[in-house]
Amino acid sequence: MRRVLVLGGTGQTGSRVATILRNEGITSRIAGAQARAETDTDAVRFVWNDRSTHEPAVRDVQAVYLLAPPLDPKPAETMVPFIDLAMRAGVRRFVMLSSSAVDVTDPGLGEVHRYLRDHTPEWAVLRPSWFMQNLVDPRHFLAKSLAAGVPLVTATGTSKVRFVDADDIARVGARALVDERSHDKAHVITGPAAFSYDEVAAILTEVTGIPRTHVAVSTAELVERHVEAGIPRAFAELLAGLDERIRGGAEAEPTSTVLEVTGTPARDFRSFVERNREALGVRP
Ligand SMILES: NC(=O)c1ccc[n+]([C@@H]2O[C@H](COP(=O)([O-])OP(=O)(O)OC[C@H]3O[C@@H](n4cnc5c(N)ncnc54)[C@H](OP(=O)(O)O)[C@@H]3O)[C@@H](O)[C@H]2O)c1
Missing domain, CATH: 3.40.50.720 (NAD(P)-binding Rossmann-like Domain)
Structure with a gap:
């Protein structure tokens, strides 16, 4: 190559x-x-x-x-x-x-x-699956909620998401690009464990010392909240629909793709939060 x-x-x-x-x-x-x-x-x-x-x-x-x-x-x-x-x-x-x-x-x-x-x-x-970076990417509505000190609002209920670090997505992508033998397949890439947004809020609180909460709303209410926040309605409906999919359990099962493709395990959510304490609001 x-x-x-x-x-x-x-x-x-x-x-x-x-x-x-x-x-x-x-x-x-x-x-x-x-x-x-x-x-x-x-x-x-x-x-x-x-x-x-x-x-x-x-x-x-x-x-x-x-x-x-x-x-x-x-x-x-x-x-x-x-x-x-x-x-x-x-x-x-x-x-x-x-x-x-x-x-x-x-x-x-x-x-x-x-x-x-x-x-x-x-x-x-x-x-x-869902990027861990959504919590620190200033363009993302979850990061915006954290920066504004308001609860994380989703329509995921208490269902779990297998958050993945963008570093691991890139590591799998790089192998697929340059390994001698083409992969010729789809890779479902996840972190090593799945968490509900209640658990996400609890880990954020524990690691950063900043109290965080999650509020579960209906899909229809989430659409309205996204629209009020300036997201175009069609995209707001798409985003809320993805939450509904999570609520149905579609994102709960971690895969071993990162380990299989790269030879090293996927990064876990708690260590992501620890590495990103400042971006998550902890004063240096
Ligand atoms: N966030 C999640 O949880 C999640 C989960 C699964 C999949 N995804 C998928 O991830 C993708 C985003 O990937 P990412 O986070 O790596 O990208 P990103 O950080 O959103 O960056 C977007 C990139 O696309 C370029 N770009 C923007 N508009 C463009 C245009 N009109 N033509 C050509 N290039 C353009 C940007 O270039 P400039 O900076 O030069 O403008 C930038 O390099 C989306 O397709 C999303 O569906 C996201």
Whole structure:
């Protein structure tokens, strides 16, 4: 593998994938809507709805880390032509970030998953559960609640989520990109244990000393709360629907993917909280 194009290379998982590859001596070309060159990597501006940015991005690369266009209900319409263009330019391997909530039979990213499986020579699909980083990513509504000192509000009830560290998603992704033998499968990536949001609030309180609580609401109420917070209604409904799925138990079962693919165990939630005490509000 000589060069890997990392879409979303400035984002949470892509930046970590690029760092791992760099440490292994593999050049990554970082692509982002506002990407800039760094010291020992090259970078390229890549915007999904600006097709003129696609061909320069895939020039002279052998593998692509694929991130979907944000908030696009029909990502296949944009992604499939890009995948075809990349294959014509010589790309053999695609590793796409999807989600544990999206199965291969689903519409949306499920459609791209099927396209990769059926039409590309080498592929893998990453299906991570909920990111631990949602609690510290200032764009995320959970991190916003913590920063504002208000309860975490979900429609998950008392059901559990197998939170995963973005570092582990990237570690699995990097292996899928550069292992000699292509994985040719979907990886459901989780942390080593699952927690309810009540338990999340309890661990946050214990480790940071800042009292945290969780309030369980109905799916319909969560939609209204998201809308009031400025989230567009269609996306608010999608987010609340994902909580409903959790409430039904869909995210409760941890997998051993991280250990199997990387040889080292997935990071646990408590140690994530300990490492991120400052981002979680503890004064230095
Ligand atoms: N959070 C969760 O719990 C969770 C769980 C499962 C799956 N996921 C999936 O994870 C994905 C997000 O991944 P992430 O957290 O690694 O990314 P991220 O941190 O949200 O970063 C987004 C990246 O995409 C780039 N980007 C934004 N708009 C773009 C556009 N129009 N064209 C091209 N690039 C664009 C950004 O580039 P610039 O910075 O240059 O703008 C940035 O590098 C989503 O698809 C989500 O569904 C999330």
